[in-house]
Amino acid sequence: MTEVAYETEHDIVVPGHEDHSGHHEGLPGTIGHVSPVKSLVVVLLCLLTLTVITVAVAQVNLGRMNVVVAIGIACVKASIVAMWFMHLRYDKRFNFWILIGSLAFVAWMVGYILFDSSMYQHNIRDYRETHNIYNAPIPDPHEGGEGHEE
Amino acid sequence: MSTVAEADSKQEALPERPKELAMHFDTLHQQFTTTKLGMWLFLGQELLFFCGLFTAYSVYRANHQEMFHYAHYFLDWKLGGANTVVLLCSSLTAAWSVRCAQLEQRKGLIVTLILTFLCACAFMTIKYIEYSHKIHIGAVWGSHFGVNQADFPEHLKETYPDLTSEQLQQMNAGSFFAIYFCMIGLHGIHVLVGMGLYIWLLIRAIRGDFNRKYYGAVDNVALYWHIVDIIWIFLFPLLYLIG
Numbered sequence: 409m410t411e412v413a414y415e416t417e418h419d420i421v422v423p424g425h426e427d428h429s430g431h432h433e434g435l436p437g438t439i440g441h442v443s444p445v446k447s448l449v450v451v452l453l454c455l456l457t458l459t460v461i462t463v464a465v466a467q468v469n470l471g472r473m474n475v476v477v478a479i480g481i482a483c484v485k486a487s488i489v490a491m492w493f494m495h496l497r498y499d500k501r502f503n504f505w506i507l508i509g510s511l512a513f514v515a516w517m518v519g520y521i522l523f524d525s526s527m528y529q530h531n532i533r534d535y536r537e538t539h540n541i542y543n544a545p546i547p548d549p550h551e552g553g554e555g556h557e558e
Numbered sequence: 559m560s561t562v563a564e565a566d567s568k569q570e571a572l573p574e575r576p577k578e579l580a581m582h583f584d585t586l587h588q589q590f591t592t593t594k595l596g597m598w599l600f601l602g603q604e605l606l607f608f609c610g611l612f613t614a615y616s617v618y619r620a621n622h623q624e625m626f627h628y629a630h631y632f633l634d635w636k637l638g639g640a641n642t643v644v645l646l647c648s649s650l651t652a653a654w655s656v657r658c659a660q661l662e663q664r665k666g667l668i669v670t671l672i673l674t675f676l677c678a679c680a681f682m683t684i685k686y687i688e689y690s691h692k693i694h695i696g697a698v699w700g701s702h703f704g705v706n707q708a709d710f711p712e713h714l715k716e717t718y719p720d721l722t723s724e725q726l727q728q729m730n731a732g733s734f735f736a737i738y739f740c741m742i743g744l745h746g747i748h749v750l751v752g753m754g755l756y757i758w759l760l761i762r763a764i765r766g767d768f769n770r771k772y773y774g775a776v777d778n779v780a781l782y783w784h785i786v787d788i789i790w791i792f793l794f795p796l797l798y799l800i801g
Contacts, residue, residue, distance in 0.1 A: 433661075434660055434661060434770070435660075435661060435662060435770045437770060437771060438660050438661075438770040438771070439586065439587055439590050439660075439770065439771050439773075440590070440660060440777070442657055442660045442661065443653060443656075443657055445654070445657070448650055448653050448654055448657070449650070451650075451653075452646060452647070452649075452650040455646045455649075456643065456646060459639070459642050459643065459646065459794075462794075462795050462799065463635065463639055463799065466635075466795065466799035466800055474800045475800055478795035478796065478799060478800050479792075479795070479796075481795070482791050482792045482794075482795055482796075485788075485791045486788045486791050486792070489649060489784050489787060489788050489791070490784070490788065492653075493649050493650075493652070493653040493780075493784050493787075494780075494781055494784045495656075499594075500591065500594075500595075502595070503594065503595065503598040506595075506598045506599060506601075506602045507598065507601070507602060507605075509602065510601075510602035510603070510605045510606060511605065513606060513609070514605055514606065514609040514612070517606075517609055517610075517613055518609065518612060518613050518616050521613050521616075521617060522613075522616050522617060522620055525617045525620070525621065526620065526621065529621050532621075541728055
């Protein structure tokens with residue numbers, strides 16, 4: 409009976425830590441959620457499929473939408489990794505909110521600095537023009553050759 | 559009311575602490591959830607760490623689309639794609655190693671740890687091929703950028719036959735490569751750290767340190783490895799695919 413005092417807590421289901429998979433695999437007293445092999449393999453296949461889709465979509469010219477689609481698919485892939493590979497789906501909710509909190513600050517920083525830097529871009533363009541520095545045209549990759557001047 | 563003597567005798571009756579349980583924790587479960595919380599806080603910080611570079615990328619890309627367009631021809635999406643597949647596979651083996659540790663499958667744990675490490679090696683090898691080629695032709699950071707027209711990638715030569723090396727320099731293609739080398743380089747350093755951690759785990763797994771109640775190290779290193787994978791999931795399309 410050497411381990412009893414340090415083990416009783418394992419039998420208590422911590423809120424937000426329940427097993428949602430319907431069945432519980434694993435040895436008695438295992439800490440945490442055990443991912444079935446099937447779900448791990450399915451997750452990998454989903455990720456690989458989405459990678460192929462990203463590459464395929466990049467070959468099609470959607471204009472500015474290319475960035476949006478690429479980032480959108482990347483977000484889906486990242487969520488899949490976080491939810492299943494990183495066990496967030498079965499983990500304590502608090503860990504999930506740490507991630508969300510961090511991402512909120514990421515969005516804030518990128519958004520704010522993008523907004524700010526766009527305010528002085530015309531100064532840079534003017535400088536390049538007055539100093540006769542080559543301004544590359546914005547290209548249209550799917551027509552080939554030099555694109556039209558902005 | 560129990561007397562002091564009784565309390566003392568109770569304390570003596572307490573079973574021996576598991577050897578894996580650090581002295582500042584009451585139970586292995588508490589130890590596991592606490593280290594995991596710490597790991598998630600660290601991962602949140604990691605995202606903010608990379609965020610600085612993603613911000614630099616966004617600002618330059620939003621304001622200098624043409625620079626990104628021409629310069630991204632220098633990156634080979636096939637190599638980048640191969641690295642994506644390798645890293646995704648290593649994420650599977652990392653997640654699988656956690657499963658093996660939970661189920662006390664020592665052999666499986668050792669195999670999955672080795673596979674994860676090998677995937678990381680493959681990733682760094684491909685990285686090395688890319689880096690050495692770029693440095694060789696002079697597609698490097700900042701003002702050091704200078705690629706002879708003869709060294710332009712075939713695809714770039716076909717699409718823009720008139721594009722000169724000087725034009726690339728004047729549109730600051732070096733800035734693109736500064737961002738590229740910093741982002742991919744920082745990510746590569748994380749992969750190297752992960753490789754070190756997997757060797758450490760492998761030694762401990764061979765020693766038989768882990769069991770169903772004590773596998774926090776395997777779990778937390780896997781979490782770190784998945785974050786490295788997630789960063790790459792964003793780096794790949796942003797740098798290699800969309801020009």
